[in-house]
Amino acid sequence: MQDLLHGYYQQLGGLDPDASAPSPPPGPVNGEYQAQGKIVRVRRFSRRLVFVDVRMGQCKLGGEDTQEEAPLSSCSCGKVEAVLAAAQCADLPSLHRGLKLGDEVRVHGSVLQLKAPAPAPRTLLEVSRADILAKASVSGLGNAVEEWHAPRVERAEARSDSSKVAKTSTNETGLCKFWVNTGRCERGGEEGCPYRHPTGADLIRERKVWVAQRVESRMRSQQRADDPFEPGRKKRKSGRALIFAQWIHTTFGKPDHAIYRVLDVAGGKGAVGLELEHSFNLPSTLIDPRERILPKWTLRNLGDKELNAHWKGWFVDPPCEELDGLLQGTTPPSHTLLIGLHPDQATEAIVDIGLRLGMPWAIVPCCVFPSLFPERRSPTDGEEVTTTERFIDYLQAKDPGIQHAYLPFEGRNRVLYWMPPGADQSKAEGDAFS
Ligand SMILES: C[S@@+](CC[C@H](N)C(=O)[O-])C[C@H]1O[C@@H](n2cnc3c(N)ncnc32)[C@H](O)[C@@H]1O
Ligand SMILES: [Zn+2]
Ligand SMILES: [Zn+2]
Structure with a gap:
């Protein structure tokens, strides 16, 4: 603790x-x-x-x-x-x-x-x-959420949050949004609310349609113009670990890159590393301070195979002594791949440590935590970094060699990745994964 x-x-x-x-x-x-x-x-x-x-x-x-x-x-x-x-x-x-x-x-x-x-x-x-x-x-709860967004560093979220509130109280379908969402009506139900409050099977049916519409409109609003995967063609978010592992194998699995091991940073349950180790023969270590509680079906699929290694700690820059030891390992830096799928607070540390040590890396950024990192500024207009879009621009500006790609799953799906200069050409010896 x-x-x-x-x-x-x-x-x-x-x-x-x-x-x-x-x-x-x-x-x-x-x-x-x-x-x-x-x-x-x-x-x-x-x-x-x-x-x-x-x-x-x-x-x-x-x-x-x-x-x-x-x-x-x-x-x-x-x-x-x-x-x-x-x-x-x-x-x-x-x-x-x-x-x-x-x-x-x-x-x-x-x-x-x-x-x-x-x-x-x-x-x-x-x-x-x-x-x-x-x-x-x-x-009071509504106020609390608004208040949280009030400080200077959360301005952008405050705007999107207030638009959510506005959406909840307007209605094109005649349906009470409070009712369909929570089963309660803020305006006092039939007495004080001008909207419809269906019950029983009707409520279940209308709720399904409403949720599907909300999900679709959220996905459309997050879709970037250059993302080649249409919202309807994307796999569910729950399949993201497998998709990322396959992409890593395709992108870094060429013998030229000679990756010998992976550090799966902020990996949560460690699904990406597990997949890389078992399906692609690439030793992977999970780095995450959380207890690793695997779903039953993962344990069943694992059978008698062993779980990959787990170092329970924080990936921060500068690294603590133990993390430093793990980073150095016995493998030269350019043969160790740092990965982070939705790595939250560890995102920037992966980029900084990777660039500094000459370690290839691939990340799929998600949350920004502006109040934890208020000093970040957008490279284009000097504004605070409060959205994932700005965060990605900010990270990408750290090195001209950083590339990007899209993965075919819902939610945050833009990968940033970097290989040390010359990695493509360096014919390393030893058995890289392939
Ligand atoms: C959104 S979850 C993503 C988990 C997993 N990669 C996935 O996509 O399912 C973020 C994870 O980051 C971990 N985390 C946050 N900050 C970290 C840090 N500095 N070092 C290591 N792990 C961290 C959390 O414990 C959590 O498990
Ligand atoms: Zn109502
Ligand atoms: Zn996140």
Whole structure:
């Protein structure tokens, strides 16, 4: 658990062991601060580790016993990122499932100081006690999501989110969108709502059509002009690991490239590496801090074959000593392939480490995490990187040798990949996979 937390703080640039906690007047009691406000984001890592963003009514964070709350100097957006780890917070096991978006909470704990203050200041609170003061109402939840998008770095998402809200309350089919979506009507049902509220088999049928339309319109809006795979021709997202593995085999499997091993970064359950190791005879190591829980059918298909290796840790740049050892290995860098399918926070580290060490890599970027990486700027207009499109442009600008391709599955399907200069020509010895 401590390793996981340490890794998380490393991703934020590391904690500063020398810095004393900020002491805004009138100061905390025994180094304890408390923050009170609405939950605007919950990320559950496990039952023993949960991250909760709390937006305070005003930008205030005060000491336990102070009547008047004191402003915290580093907090500009009124949001506190509360880290609830079972080791520090005895309430966590009983609270864990109860923490919901929109709930009013009070959290107590110590403020953590980051080594390098990020361009968008953030306040991390290591929580020792948490109380839920009031549960969210359904409409409160809507506000909470909007509030989360309010800070400067999430502007682009705020726009797309408000358009979602608008869509929910307009209607071309005469159908109540709240009703079809949740089985409840925000406007009070037949009494107060002008739209239709079908029931029973009609509801099931209309819901199916509505969901299919939503999925299709989302896919159309994500489709890029140069993507050769029409939305209707794409495979389901669940087939992405196999498709990516086959693409890797076709692209990097030529003897010229001489790839001896793969590091499957942020691989989750590790399906891509497993496929490469078993179907294409390419030793692969999964790198992901999560426990690897495989679906039953994967275990059945595995039969008596062994699972590929798993290093449980964070892929960050600069790498920790253990990761460094794994990267060096016994294979020369140009024969080790780094891959990342929807690798979330590890995406940029794969690119940076690959380019620096001369290791070929292939990634399919997805989420951007703008609040975690607020310093990224678009190479074209200098704007913040808040969308996947901008993120891909930003990554691609790191080296003129970076290429791209599309994979035939739904969702984020653009691959960026790079081979060290001369890799095509270098006739390496040994048994590369083919
Ligand atoms: C969206 S999932 C993708 C999993 C898998 N590649 C797939 O496509 O099904 C993202 C994964 O990234 C992992 N992850 C996030 N940041 C990471 C980091 N810095 N190092 C390693 N894994 C990370 C998470 O634990 C999670 O399993
Ligand atoms: Zn209605
Ligand atoms: Zn993602």
